[in-house]
Amino acid sequence: MIDIAVHDLNKYYGSNHVIKGITFEIYKGEKVGLLGKNGSGKSSIIKLITGEEFKYTGILNIGSQLKISYIPSVTII
Numbered sequence: 058m059i060d061i062a063v064h065d066l067n068k069y070y071g072s073n074h075v076i077k078g079i080t081f082e083i084y085k086g087e088k089v090g091l092l093g094k095n096g097s098g099k100s101s102i103i104k105l106i107t108g109e110e111f112k113y114t115g116i117l118n119i120g121s122q123l124k125i126s127y128i129p130s131v132t133i134i
Contacts, residue, residue: 058085060123061106066115068101076101076113085120103127 061083068076076098083089091099105117107125 058120059083059118060085060120062116062118063102064116066102066105066113066117068098068105068111068113079115100129 059082061081063082064080066076066079067074073096075096079098079102091102093099101111101113105111105113106119107127
């Protein structure tokens, strides 16, 4: 069963196209990680999946009985 489905997701910050046509599916029981360079849109994808609203294009479908956990990145000085 698919819990999260994303098709052709795009996100811009001004003229900067940070998420470019991302498509993926996450199935029940899977654990996933997002890897990428700084500014590549990893945090934006997480925020979108966890319900933070912002402008994007594409399709996002999230299952209703979903439990989402994530660990935000932390900078230690």
